[in-house]
Amino acid sequence: MALKIVVLAKQVPDTRNVGPDAMTPEGTVNRAALPAVFNPEDLNALEQALRLKDQFPGSTISVVTMGLPKSAEVIRESLFRGADFGYVVTDRCLGGADTLATSYTLSQAIRKIGDYDIILGGRQAIDGDTAQVGPQIAEKLGLTQVTYAEEIISLDEKARKVVIKRHIDGGVETVEAPLPLVVTVNGSAAPCRPRNAKRVMKYKNATVPAERPAEKADEIAARNAAKPYLNINQWGAADIDADLNQVGKAGSPTNVKAVKNIVFKAKESRVMTGSDADVEGLIVELLNDKIIG
Amino acid sequence: MDSVYVYCEIEGTTVKDVSLELLTKGRKLANTLGVKLECVIAGAGLDGVEKQVLPFGVDKVHIFDAPGLFPYTSNPHTSILVNLFKEEDPQICLMGATVIGRDLGPRVSSALFSGLTADCTELEIGDFDMTCGLDADKKPIVKHFENKLYQIRPAFGGNIVATIVNPEHRPQMATVREGVMKKEVLDPNYKGEVVRHDVAKYVPAAEYVVKVLDRHVEQAKHNLKGAPIVVAGGYGVGSKENFDMLFELAKELHAEVGASRAAVDAGFVDHDRQIGQTGVTVRPKVYIACGISGQIQHIAGMQDSGIIISINSDPNAPINSIADYVINGTVEEVLPKMIKYYKQNTK
Numbered sequence: 001m002a003l004k005i006v007v008l009a010k011q012v013p014d015t016r017n018v019g020p021d022a023m024t025p026e027g028t029v030n031r032a033a034l035p036a037v038f039n040p041e042d043l044n045a046l047e048q049a050l051r052l053k054d055q056f057p058g059s060t061i062s063v064v065t066m067g068l069p070k071s072a073e074v075i076r077e078s079l080f081r082g083a084d085f086g087y088v089v090t091d092r093c094l095g096g097a098d099t100l101a102t103s104y105t106l107s108q109a110i111r112k113i114g115d116y117d118i119i120l121g122g123r124q125a126i127d128g129d130t131a132q133v134g135p136q137i138a139e140k141l142g143l144t145q146v147t148y149a150e151e152i153i154s155l156d157e158k159a160r161k162v163v164i165k166r167h168i169d170g171g172v173e174t175v176e177a178p179l180p181l182v183v184t185v186n187g188s189a190a191p192c193r194p195r196n197a198k199r200v201m202k203y204k205n206a207t208v209p210a211e212r213p214a215e216k217a218d219e220i221a222a223r224n225a226a227k228p229y230l231n232i233n234q235w236g237a238a239d240i241d242a243d244l245n246q247v248g249k250a251g252s253p254t255n256v257k258a259v260k261n262i263v264f265k266a267k268e269s270r271v272m273t274g275s276d277a278d279v280e281g282l283i284v285e286l287l288n289d290k291i292i293g
Numbered sequence: 294m295d296s297v298y299v300y301c302e303i304e305g306t307t308v309k310d311v312s313l314e315l316l317t318k319g320r321k322l323a324n325t326l327g328v329k330l331e332c333v334i335a336g337a338g339l340d341g342v343e344k345q346v347l348p349f350g351v352d353k354v355h356i357f358d359a360p361g362l363f364p365y366t367s368n369p370h371t372s373i374l375v376n377l378f379k380e381e382d383p384q385i386c387l388m389g390a391t392v393i394g395r396d397l398g399p400r401v402s403s404a405l406f407s408g409l410t411a412d413c414t415e416l417e418i419g420d421f422d423m424t425c426g427l428d429a430d431k432k433p434i435v436k437h438f439e440n441k442l443y444q445i446r447p448a449f450g451g452n453i454v455a456t457i458v459n460p461e462h463r464p465q466m467a468t469v470r471e472g473v474m475k476k477e478v479l480d481p482n483y484k485g486e487v488v489r490h491d492v493a494k495y496v497p498a499a500e501y502v503v504k505v506l507d508r509h510v511e512q513a514k515h516n517l518k519g520a521p522i523v524v525a526g527g528y529g530v531g532s533k534e535n536f537d538m539l540f541e542l543a544k545e546l547h548a549e550v551g552a553s554r555a556a557v558d559a560g561f562v563d564h565d566r567q568i569g570q571t572g573v574t575v576r577p578k579v580y581i582a583c584g585i586s587g588q589i590q591h592i593a594g595m596q597d598s599g600i601i602i603s604i605n606s607d608p609n610a611p612i613n614s615i616a617d618y619v620i621n622g623t624v625e626e627v628l629p630k631m632i633k634y635y636k637q638n639t640k
Contacts, residue, residue, distance in 0.1 A: 098408065099399065099409070100402060100406065100408065100409075103399075128448070129411065129571055130412075131399070131411065132395075132398070132402070133399075134399075135367070135396060135397075135400045135403070136399045138367075139371070139399075139400045144367055144368050144502045144503055145367050146503070147367075147395070147396045148396070163506065167392060168392050168393075169393070170511055171509045171510035171511055172508075172509055173364065173507060173509070174505075174507040175366070175503050175504060175506060176504040177502065178502055252408075253402075253406065253407055253459040253461065254444075254457050254458070255421070255423060255457065255460065256455055256456070256457060257456040257457065257458045259448075259454070259455050259456075260453065260454055267601075267614070267615055267616065269603075269613060269614070269617060270618050271619045271621065272620055272621070273620070273622060274622020276634075278620070279627060279630040279631055279634055280630070280637075280638075282602075282618060282620070283634040284634070284638055286600075287635075287639065291579055291600055292522065292546055293639055
């Protein structure tokens with residue numbers, strides 16, 4: 001049996017490599033200074049999806065992302081690695097969304113895709129570290145969930161059950177859950193396979209309409225008519241029948257009251273070198289003061 | 294009505310520390326608001342479990358005791374909280390930012406359309422003015438809310454601290470990591486009401502959909518949280534091999550070894566040694582930071598340490614500003630000397 005697999009992916013600013021220019025003098029985030037990357041744990045989720053596709057020939061992987069048109073980059077990266085279809089949900093009214101509004105928007109997109117057996121996503125995104133969107137989507141779609149997944153051990157297509165190894169606090173457990181199901185995958189799971197060179201050649205010019213320069217739109221449309229796989233689906237709020245009260249800022253219960261730069265309560269530090277004399281002096285002082293020893 | 298709720302997590306039949314810490318915090322928030330503190334415990338074989346939580350000042354303990362509620366699975370516990378909260382309408386719900394809390398919290402918030410903030414490092418009560426559009430004269434329309442929960446957390450790679458408020462939806466939900474709040478018994482003989490609920494009324498049989506086939510929980514290999522001295526390493530330690538020097542110094546000092554997220558991500562040490570907002574919070578007597586630059590998420594997990602010693606080759610590392618002693622030098626250079634002179638001077 002072939003599976004219908006949905007993978008949730010997010011393009012995120014690379015908060016792992018934050019430099020001193022990451023903040024503007026006004027104290028807001030300088031997004032321009034941070035490279036945009038494929039959220040790392042979403043790549044782990046994609047790998048689990050690709051393994052299912054390997055195991056169940058004929059399966060299809062649809063990758064869904066919400067963000068600016070340029071987030072189509074994560075769709076291309078997924079196509080290069082073996083995904084089949086991509087959907088970029090992008091609309092001005094979706095901006096300012098917290099996790100709840102995001103989960104509503106993505107769940108509407110998944111409903112629109114319609115047919116799914118398993119929905120995979122990273123455990124959390126590195127720009128927020130909340131781990132909330134996966135479970136919130138599961139709840140909205142009326143599905144159960146397995147979070148913190150390490151590996152999909154087996155999938156029984158007849159019984160419609162899947163066995164998954166997952167992390168728990170201080171240990172691991174193995175659970176059996178029914179399909180359809182939402183699974184969020186840990187960063188410690190198998191890393192995603194590299195791009196496939198042939199697929200890169202095939203999909204490198206795949207775009208969403210909003211990415212295409214106006215002056216080249218006709219040319220691209222003509223080319224894509226012969227190569228429809230170069231059209232990445234672009235959906236706005238209306239395309240996914242979204243209730244505008246549940247998307248973007250309007251659909252977000254959380255408000256940011258204040259954001260402030262960190263000012264450490266500076267102490268008067270004693271500064272010393274790494275010389276033998278300085279290090280021995282410190283050790284002796286700490287021993288004498290009974291701070292250590 | 295209006296109570297502060299804490300979802301108490303259990304292992305076997307023991308309430309976890311993180312939940313007891315939240316009860317202490319919840320008691321303070323409830324006092325500020327002038328409301329009751331209530332808690333929910335769901336599991337199997339929970340006779341007498343209330344004795345573990347009442348001393349923390351709980352006014353009402355809701356117990357859900359049925360086979361199938363332990364080990365935890367998502368749907369039954371979600372049903373309990375969602376259905377109970379529909380009846381009780383609490384204003385605040387706190388949970389551990391554990392695997393369970395981070396699995397359960399978002400489901401509950403989604404079902405109730407309420408705001409949830411993950412991994413808070415502080416919780417306070419205060420007022421909030423929300424601007425909602427402009428009036429006819431183009432003046433901002435401001436709605437005033439009193440006594441809302443400030444959910445405070447580092448955000449965006451730790452460069453900022455954000456205060457989050459969800460004024461219009463109930464309950465205001467937040468998760469907090471273990472060790473962030475302090476656990477304090479209020480009164481060993483505190484009297485609170487105990488309600489044992491009919492689980493079937495809250496959890497339809499169809500919700501028991503996930504089966505736990507196999508489960509291993511190990512006792513923690515170390516006691517980072519309770520260690521009086523912590524030797525912590527960052528990306529500046531340079532390699533897994535170099536971390537051996539930290540373990541050696543820790544052995545001499547009877548300390549535990551911790552790490553920054555960067556060191557964990559680089560594979561230098563196990564994830565369970567991570568200190569910071571998304572790891573363990575520590576309050577040791579002495580904290581020795583080796584090659585740690587000091588991103589806010591890390592500082593959030595160690596700033597209450599007694600004496601802070603920073604060893605860093607970068608004299609401008611942010612952590613140096615909160616350190617009592619700053620040693621300008623590389624980890625490779627300084628640590629062997631510390632080990633050597635400690636041994637020499639303690640013999």
